Amino acid sequence: MIGITAQRRRGTELEGAILRATWDELAEVGYARLTMEGVAARAGTGKQVLYRRWPNRVELVLSAIRHRWSSIVDDLPDTGSVRGDVLDIMQRMVGRFRQMPPDLISGILTESGELRVNFIHVLEDAMATILERGAERGEVRLDAVTPRIARLPTDLIRHELLLRHRVVDESTLTEIVDDIFLPLLRPA
Amino acid sequence: MIGITAQRRRGTELEGAILRATWDELAEVGYARLTMEGVAARAGTGKQVLYRRWPNRVELVLSAIRHRWSSIVDDLPDTGSVRGDVLDIMQRMVGRFRQMPPDLISGILTESGELRVNFIHVLEDAMATILERGAERGEVRLDAVTPRIARLPTDLIRHELLLRHRVVDESTLTEIVDDIFLPLLRPA
DNA sequence: TCCAATAGGAGACGGCATGTCTCTTACTCC
DNA sequence: GGAGTAAGAGACATGCCGTCTCCTATTGGA
Secondary structure, three states, X not given: OOOOOOOOOOHHHHHHHHHHHHHHHHHHHOOOOOOHHHHHHHHOOOHHHHXXXXXXXXXXXXXXXXXXXXXXXXXXXXXXXXXXXXXXXXXXXXHHHHOOOOOHHHHHHHHHOOOOHHHHHHHHXXXXXXXXXXXXXXXXXXXXXXXXXXXXXXXXXXXXXXXXXXXXXXXXXXXXXXXXXXXXXXXX | OOOOOOOOOOXXXXXXXXXXXXXXXXXXXXXXXXXXXXXXXXXXXXXXXXXXXXXXXXXXXXXXXXHHOOOOOOOOOOOOOHHHHHHHHHHHHHHXXXXXXXXXXXXXXXXXXXXXXXXXXXXXXXXXXXXXXXXXXXXOOHHHOOHHHHOHHHHHHHHHXXXXXXXXXXXXXXXXXXXXXXXXXXXX
16 A cells, blocks of 8 residues: 555553543543543544553543652652651642642542542651651651651641642641641650 | 322422432432432432522532531530530531442532532631630630641541541541640640 | 413433444564 | 454444423412
C-alpha cells in the first residue's frame, strides 16, 4: 500500500499514550464527565483496549494520576527545622491539588470509597521522619507526639482542600503549624 | 366502579411519601445507585412528579435528608464542662453518620457542594457557644482560641469519617479532645 | 353544583455512557 | 515464515437521564 502505513502501537507505548490521553481528558472535561469512550477516542484506540487493562473508570484514572506524578514525598524536605519541613510538605499538597481538576479527588472518593495508600500513608511516613529529625535537634518530645498529632497538619490540609473546598493560602498553613501543631510538639 | 378506588395523593402527603421513599431507597441501594426511576417506582408514582418538584437527584436527596433530620444541634448539650459538651457534639456527628448510607455524603458533596452549610456552619456556631460557656467557668482562655482551633474537633471527626472512612470509636473521640483540643484551650 | 384549571399516574422517547462481544488485521516471537 | 496475540473499529444490550404526552382524579372558584 502506498502512503501512510498505520503504525499500530502496543504494550508500554500504547499504555503511556492512553494514560496521557486520560489526563488530558481529565483536564479538559473534569472527572465527572470523563468517559471511557472519550479517552479511547482521544488516544486513537478502542474501548476494548482500555477494558483489557483497567476494570473501570476509577482504576484508569488512578493509573493516570500515578503515571503523571511520582510520590509527593520522594525527596523529603530538610530545611533544618520541623516548622520548615512541615510547611514544605503542606505546600506540596496544596500545589499538587491545584493542578488537578476540581472534582477529581472527590469523584474518585465517591466511586472507590477509599483514598488510596499513596495519598495518606506516604505522608504519614514522611511526617515520622521529619519528627525524628526534629527530636534529634531537640525540637520535639517524641513521647508526647501521638500518631494522630503527627498527622494533624496533613489531615487538616486535606480537610480544608477536600471538604471545605477552600483556597489554602500561606497564612492558613502558618496558622495550622504555629497555632496548632508546634505547640503540641512540646507540651508544658 | 366497584371495589378499590385508587386514591390519588397530592401536595404535602405525596411529597412526604416521596421523601420517605427516597430515604428507603438510599438505605437499600446507597446514593451512587439511587435512581429517579427507582424512587418513583417505590413511591408508586411517576418520574414527572419528581421532576416537577426537584430539578435533579441531588436536590431530591437533600430534601429527603432535611425531611428526615432536624439540625444536629437544635438542642445544645450542656454537661457542665467543655470536655463533656464537645464529646457530646462529636458523638452526635458519629451517630448520625452511622445511620447514613456510606456513600451519601461524599456523593452529595461531589455533585453539589451543598450541605456544607448544615454540616459545617451549624457546628461552628455550636462550638462557639460551648467555648463561651467554658470561658465563663474559667476553663478556656478565649483570646487564645482561634476559629480554626475552635473547629478542630469537628473538622477532625469529619476528616476521619469522610476521608479516612474509619469507624470512629469512643477512644478516638477522647484522643482528639484530650491530646489535642483541650491542651490548646489553655496554652502555657 | 358544576366546570375549568391543576396536578397525578403511566409510560414512550431520544440521548448518552456503560461494559461485552465480534471481526479483521497488524505485529511479534519463536 | 507462520502461529499466536493484541490492536483498531464498531455493533450490541442495558440502564438511566430528563423531556414529553396522554389521560384522568381532584379541587377550588364561579
